Amino acid sequence: MLRSFPMNSRSTTITRMAALGFAIGLVSSVLAGDWQSQADRYAELAKLPPPAGYPQADANDTFCEQSFSAFAETRREAFLRYAAQNPQSGVWSQLVLAERGLPVWEGSIYRNLLRIDRREDTADFALHSILRMLYQYHDSPAFSRQLIGSAERTVLDFKYWPDEPGVDSMCTWSENHHILFASAGYLAGQLYPEQTFTNSGWTGKELMAKHRPRVLRWLDLRYRTGFSEWLSNVYYDADMAALLSLIEFSEDEEIAQRATMVLDLMLADIACNQFHGSLACTHGRSYESHKKSSLREGTSTVNKLCFGTGKFRSGSMSGVSMVLSPKYQMPEVLYSIANDPNQQGMVSRQRMGIRVDEAARWGLGFDTPEDGMVWLSLEAYAHPKTLPLFVNMLDEFHWWQNKFFQPFAKQQAVIREAQRTNQLSALATQYEVDISRNLREEVNIYTYRTADYMLSTAQDYRAGLGGDQHSIWQATLGPDAMCFTTYPVLNAKATPDNWTGSGTLPRAAQHENVVIVIYHLEQTPSLYVPETADFTHAWLPRDRFDEVIERDDWVFARRGEGYLALWSSQPTHWQDQLGDDYQRELIADGRDCVWICELGCKTHDGTFEKFADRLTAAPISVADRKVTYRSPSQGALAFGWDGPLLKNDAPIPLHDYPRYENRFIHSDFPAERVTLQHGKQHLVLDWRTLERTTYPPLDFESTNPETVRSTKP
Structure with missing residues (x-):
């Protein structure tokens, strides 16, 4: 598709007006007698109170476990309405208010300009909201001319890459920051091609030339190999905001099309690994609060916006970017995959990352x-x-x-x-x-989803090495009815800590509804994480399930018609000190431990009592870091610190998965051509030719069932 770019004439106009806007802001300061530094001026302006009529409500959105609407425009309007009625203090919320014709809080925007000027960490998160304001709302009466001029000055003064002058403590390098900085540099240069960016001394055109190959290289690796921050319920939010900026504003058709195709695959990741609105799977990066409850996930807004399940957060970077980016239209097949009603036993295998x-x-x-x-x-x-x-x-x-x-x-x-x-x-x-505990190399992901539960694991991933923010496995029955294990780090001032990441990564392997997790904790020379615990533990919040019972070495939990069973080779006890972990943390003392988790449901296992009876009677043997388990549902399983996972003596593959393999999506690794199919709906992506073929077509208005839409720049 030849991408029309309605901003072409507009960006030219903005370029001409840049100096005018800056001059207006400067003159306003002079007339006000303000001779303080820019930072001092922003600090004062950041104290501006909300305007009269600014919405004061702060209502929590309802978490939807079933899609509240199959219609994209209904979901979009619902988010805009909620976000406008419950704005947060960041710039993203102000963009929603401007879109709705409501008064904005300029003080909150100046606060973010100050963060950017100070080059604080995550300044790039705020920078994308400022760039979107300048691209989409430069002439809007919602924003004062002084504010627009100040925003332009901030954009022209910023440090867009670590090779530019200046010392700071911004994180510019991790996967999400990499694309946020590179795309911001590219789009800022495009917006002001002839002006000089004061920090680097480069013109906008020169800035674009430096960042274009960085953007394209990032997009190429993400499409073909996936994400090192795999399935992150924190950082996919940031990645998608950067991609939507490129899709909506890039005049380079190749960049815009490749960004569109990568976003398609990110949404496919979520569609295949979400459970009734929760991206409750293994994660390359996640934090304690996001792991313990899906109500806090950074991806929840996009999940609800795209698939109808989850919870809106009004300041969501990706959510606001998506509703304000009409050039991106999600193919219907992704909605259908996420909401497929026949979810009994869907196995999804994926490979992500490089070695x-x-x-x-x-x-x-x-x-x-x-x-x-x-x-x-x-x-x-x-x-x-x-x-x-x-x-x-x-x-x-x-x-x-x-x-x-x-x-x-x-x-x-x-x-x-x-x-x-x-x-x-x-x-x-x-x-x-x-x-090397931060390193996130190639991962093989296994997710098993039914209507009542989901289990997800990073198969045999870096066993015995230090971990950071990796979340290796998780079982999920509801938005905060979930279970996972970690090996905690004591007295941590940064990650890994008690629940985020692991002091040492386990060896874990999953087959369908059963996962076996082996911890072998050796004392090794340490510079980074010197103090680790003498126990492993499980997050199993008793109060979030409908029923919990304990038998022998097993703990059983039920939510609705979904069942969870957890076994430990070491004796366990519940955290009994008051606090967030009270009666939610199950502790197994000892530096070596085997955990087994098996899931079930009423449809296949009968009553909860019968499920518990069968598992309590199941033979388990552990010796020399090897375990054999006769699962009532899977038969004889054998796994150890070394060697394959065996089912009835036959090996189960744990490595070299395809890029995607499930009943809806297939692609080899590395990906070139990716095919998504659900019934008659489909999406075919070809990275080499840049073709993106959909049925029904994205602009479908005809009743002709044979209509297919192919886009190519």
Whole structure:
């Protein structure tokens, strides 16, 4: 499809008006007698109270476990109405108010301009809302000319990449920040092509030229290999906001089309791994609050907006971006997959990410900062092959002062000596278990979903190595009726901690409704996480289930007609101290432990009592970190710290999955052509030709059932 870009003439107008807007803002300051610094001025303006008539309601949205509407426009209007009635203080909410013709709170926008000017961490989150304001609402009466001029000045003054001058503690490198910064630099340059960006000294055109290959490389790896921050119920929100900015505003048709296709696959990820509105699956990155309850997920707004299930949050980056981006129309097949009524026993297998040892396969090396930024998008700081390059980047980008790299700064003398003696790779090898814990390499994901429950696991993923924000497995019966295990880190000031990530990752393997999780906790040399616990634990919130019973070494929980059974090889006890974990944390003392979780339902297992009876009687044997379990539903399962997962003596594959494989979606790894099918609906994506073929067509108005829409730039 040849993409028309209605902003072309508008962006030209904006370019001409940029100097005028800036001048108006400056003159206003002078006339007001304000000779303070820009930061001081923004700090004062940030104190502006909400205007008269500003909505004051702050009602929690209802979490929908069943789709509240099959119609996209109904869902869009519902979100706009809710967000306008319950605005948060950020810029994203102000954009919704402007769209609805309601008064905006400029003080909250100045507060975010101040954050951006100070180059605080997550300034890029706010920057995309400012860029959207300038692209879509530059001439809107909702925003004062002084504010628009101030926003333009902030955009022109910003630091868009770590190779630009200045010392800061912004995270610019992780997968979501990588695309937020690169796309912001590209779109800011496009908006002001002839003007000079003060921090770098580059013109807008030069800024675009620097960021275009970064954007395209990120898009290429995400489409073909997926996300290192796989299925993140936190950071998919940020990724989608960046993609929607590119889709809506990029004048480069290739960038816009590739961003559209990557967004299609992100929504396919959610459609296949969500359970009645909860993206309650394994995650490459997630945090305690998002794991314990789907009511707090960053992806919940898009889930409800696209699929009708979940919960709206008025300040959602991706939610606001989506309702304000008419150029992106979600293919209907994605809604149908997410809401498929015949969910009894859907197996979904996916492979995501890349391996450091396969660098050449992806056109990557270990010498240049550009390649280094790609490695850092999967947080390969201290892998034996990447550490020498990373140390060079610490020097080149003045990152020794960056707060995120203080663990390295504290060991700078050791690192310098290893660098001088050419022993950095050897140092990384010696401490690899600990200092490479952030790394997120290739993962094989297995999700099993029925109408009553979902179980999801990162199969045999980096067992025995340190973990950070990885969430390896999860069982889900409802938005906050869920179960997972971790090996906690004590007295942590950062992740991993008590519930986020793991001090050491387990070896886990799932087949359909059963997962076996083995923890083997060895004492190893440690620089980063020195204090780990002598126990593993499970999150199993008794009060969020309808019924919980304990028999022998098993705990059984029921919600509705879904059943959960959890077994530990070590004796367990409930957390008995008052607090959020009271009667929700199940503790198993000991540094080696096997956990088994099996799910069931009334349809297949009869009553809850019968389900519990059968599992209590099931033989289990554990010895030398090997377990055999005669599952009532799966038969004889055997798994250990080494070797395959066996079902009735036959191996179950844990590695080398396709990019996608389930009853609705298929693609080889790496992906080139991806086919999604549900009944007569389909979506076919071809990365090489840039074709995006849908049925029904996205602009379908005809009654002709043979109509198919193919778009290609």
